Amino acid sequence: MRRVVITGAGTVNALAHNVPDTLMMLREGRGGIGLLSIPDLDRLQVQIGAQVKDWDPLAQFSRAELGLYDVFTQFAMVSGVQAMSQAGLEAGPAGDPTRWGVIMGTAGGGNTTVNDAFRTVFSEGKNRVHPFTVPKLMNNAAASHMSMKWGLQGPCFSVATACSSANHAIGLAFQMIRSGMVDGMLAGGSESMLNFGGLKAWEGLRVMSKTGCRPFSKDRDGMVQGEGAGVFVLESYDQACARGAEILAEVSGFCMSSDANDIVMPSPEGAARTIRGALEDARLNAHEVGYINAHGTATAANDKTECEAIHTVFGAAAENVALSSTKAMHGHCIGATGAIELLACVMALRDGVIAPTINYAQPDPECDLNVVPNCAQERPVTAALSNAFAFGGMNAVLALRRI
Amino acid sequence: MRSDVQQQIISIIAREAVLEPEDVQPSMTLDELGLDSLGLVEMIFAIEEAFDISVPFNANEPAQSEFDISSVGAIIGAVERLICGQRPEIVA
Numbered sequence: 001m002r003r004v005v006i007t008g009a010g011t012v013n014a015l016a017h018n019v020p021d022t023l024m025m026l027r028e029g030r031g032g033i034g035l036l037s038i039p040d041l042d043r044l045q046v047q048i049g050a051q052v053k054d055w056d057p058l059a060q061f062s063r064a065e066l067g068l069y070d071v072f073t074q075f076a077m078v079s080g081v082q083a084m085s086q087a088g089l090e091a092g093p094a095g096d097p098t099r100w101g102v103i104m105g106t107a108g109g110g111n112t113t114v115n116d117a118f119r120t121v122f123s124e125g126k127n128r129v130h131p132f133t134v135p136k137l138m139n140n141a142a143a144s145h146m147s148m149k150w151g152l153q154g155p156c157f158s159v160a161t162a163c164s165s166a167n168h169a170i171g172l173a174f175q176m177i178r179s180g181m182v183d184g185m186l187a188g189g190s191e192s193m194l195n196f197g198g199l200k201a202w203e204g205l206r207v208m209s210k211t212g213c214r215p216f217s218k219d220r221d222g223m224v225q226g227e228g229a230g231v232f233v234l235e236s237y238d239q240a241c242a243r244g245a246e247i248l249a250e251v252s253g254f255c256m257s258s259d260a261n262d263i264v265m266p267s268p269e270g271a272a273r274t275i276r277g278a279l280e281d282a283r284l285n286a287h288e289v290g291y292i293n294a295h296g297t298a299t300a301a302n303d304k305t306e307c308e309a310i311h312t313v314f315g316a317a318a319e320n321v322a323l324s325s326t327k328a329m330h331g332h333c334i335g336a337t338g339a340i341e342l343l344a345c346v347m348a349l350r351d352g353v354i355a356p357t358i359n360y361a362q363p364d365p366e367c368d369l370n371v372v373p374n375c376a377q378e379r380p381v382t383a384a385l386s387n388a389f390a391f392g393g394m395n396a397v398l399a400l401r402r403i
Numbered sequence: 404m405r406s407d408v409q410q411q412i413i414s415i416i417a418r419e420a421v422l423e424p425e426d427v428q429p430s431m432t433l434d435e436l437g438l439d440s441l442g443l444v445e446m447i448f449a450i451e452e453a454f455d456i457s458v459p460f461n462a463n464e465p466a467q468s469e470f471d472i473s474s475v476g477a478i479i480g481a482v483e484r485l486i487c488g489q490r491p492e493i494v495a
Contacts, residue, residue: 067445128451131444 003237003252004177005403006346007245008089010082012075013228013330013340014050018082022330022340023347026355027376031329033213033224040196046208049194050226050331068132069145070110075229075336076142076190077149083186084150087233087245092150094235094243099182101154102143103173104231105165105189107335108198109158110137115197142190146231154182163295164256165189166230166338167388167396171254173234174398183239188339190229199225205264207299213332215296215325216303216371218362223297226331230339249349250401252383253282259393266302266389271309274395278385279313282399286317289399290381291348293341294371295389296325296357297332304366306387311369322348322379324357324372338388342398345384349402352380408486411453412479419446429476436475443472450478456485 011018014032015025025032032050041047057066057074069077084090093100108114113136117129135141140158147156155176159168166189173187193199202208202225209222240247255277259270279286295306303325311318326344333340344355353376360373370377386398410424417424420436427436433443440462447458447470458481459469471477 068441128448131448132441135441 001178002180003250004174004234005237005240005250006232006248007235007240008083008085008087008233009231009248009343009346010079010086011228011230011340011343012052012078013333014052014226015330017078019343022343026326026329026344026347027353029329029356029358029375031358032226033331036194038195044196044199044203046199046203046210048210048212048224050224050333051194052227068135070113070136070141071192072106072108072110072112072190072229073136073142073145075192075227076104076231077145079188079190079229079231080146080149080186083231083233089150089233093152093184094239095183097151098153100152100184101182102146102152102156102186103159103169104143104146104187105159105161105167105169105335105338106139106142106191107160107162107165108191108193109139110141111193111198112195113137115195118197146186152186160335161394161396162390162392163332163334163337164388164390164394164396165335167386167398168256168394170232170234170251170339170342171256171396171398174251174254177234177236184233184235186231187234188229188231189336191334191336192227193334194225194227209298212359213298213328214359214361215294215298215328215357216307216364216367217360218364220298220300220303223299223327223332226327226333227336228330228333228340229336230343232339232342247403249346250403251398252401253278253284253399254397255281256396259395261393263393264391266305267393268305268308268312270393270395271306271387271389272312274397275309275313275385275387278397278399282383282401284383284399286314287320288383289317289321289385290379291345291354291384292321292323293344293384293386294323294325295387296327298325298327302389304364306389307367307369318369321370322354322372322377323369324355326355328358338386338396338398342386345386345400348381348384349400352378354379354381408483409479412450412482413475415449415453416446416475416478419449427475429474429479431475433472450482454482454486456482458485
């Protein structure tokens, strides 16, 4: 089986509009959560989020593009351009374009477009919406526009597994390259649900914090939603070496599973099975793993379940692993979150810097691991995991190695 | 002299075709304007919004639609009849 590496990365999120600035913010433990700026905010009970700041679509896209790009597609396109540029593939893929494709995770797809169209027909009482409403809102819009921009003619689709979407997307791309089905893929996730309708839906579930995101801290009181995108260029190790591309990290394993248990409550058994599966797939021993980017949503249920699962799989090795949730900084970016969080794993492997869990105030006996409270930690890391455990019991864990 | 309605339709078509209004002639076809299928449905949407009318057009069978899109002039005529509240086929 072929080895798979990352040769390009791009992102737009509440911390920054590119990878270097995002990593700087992560390293310094600076948060992007604040009061939202959206219409009808006064009618929302939860008014904070990690919103992408100073986003100016007119400066980045033509009128024709903007007519077809929902915000989640805009985030994906800008991230994709950064990733392809870093990989040295601005002009298009290396080799046969039918052996390159795109897999993008998203939960809400063109949720802004849905919100706007519903407002038009329900609130404003109009009887028609813009004719591009469907091509803008469909979940595969971002993946399709990316394939069109670079002429990627192989497998191209979107994955919707709520908060695990991006990990599933990256994991599937990894498996396709490893098996020899394709030579390279753009993979990641994109999300933009910070609008009135999107947030009203989330409010109903009563899992969102009105005060802030404090993963693993005893005083945590829920998740804070973010938005953005993360996109990676994945390709075979041999191809990357042959064309002299800079390798950011190796994707060495992936496991996905279903709790088959509850539509919202996570299961420690399912999480443990998936973490163990990713280690086995990557042929890693737990003691080799220096860093785990946690799912770490700061809900009461997730954080203790996740820590229990890590104890189960790691045993004594849990003493030495660093676990952080960067969601306290960039928010929970739902279908994009795993892609943005993978950047923290790449930083740990390349730079030996482990991003902190900020806003940590009180130890929780049910989360008794090194959660990297408030300040980044420096240490060499040769292998890292990135966890995603979604509503619906959809688990997806990626394993990375330094190269 | 073109009427206000004609001017408005010409400017909508010009905007969708990314042309100057003075370059849009009544004899021109959609192909000559370079309008693709998405540009056409966006043009029809803009016309519906501008004149508060409902345009009978099905992209699956444009030739069979009651709304004549064979040329800019035909579109102007069809819109003018819709604004007057007349069914196109009754007039034709």
